[in-house]
Amino acid sequence: MAGGNAIRGSRVGAGPVGEVERGESAPRLRLPYWCANGHETRIAFASDADVPELWDCPRCGLPAGQDQRNPPPAPRNEPYKTHLAYVRERRTDADGDALLEEALTRLRARRGM
Known part of the structure; x- marks a missing residue:
């Protein structure tokens, strides 16, 4: 049987993990994408990343674009x-x-x- 005063799942010197210990997060862009069904998806990209023109909607799988009034059409099967x-x-x-x-x-x- 283990000792009664052991702290499990920790190490000596461990403290709360916060923003100070992790450093600052990279600057991000949160861009909205809309599919033909009207679903909105907000995707976070690094500020210096190449932003894709189309993104697959996680709800219905249709392609989504950044123009809410003119979303990309569903592909023909x-x-x-x-x-x-x-x-x-x-x-x-x-x-x-x-x-x-x-x-x-x-x-x-x-x-x-």
């Missing part, structure tokens, strides 16, 4: 395409029929029909 849809973009029905006939001819020759 392309619908999911199947493999067949991509094939049909590259080939016509006539090409597909020719490839199918060629494959069937090879299959029949292999089976001896």
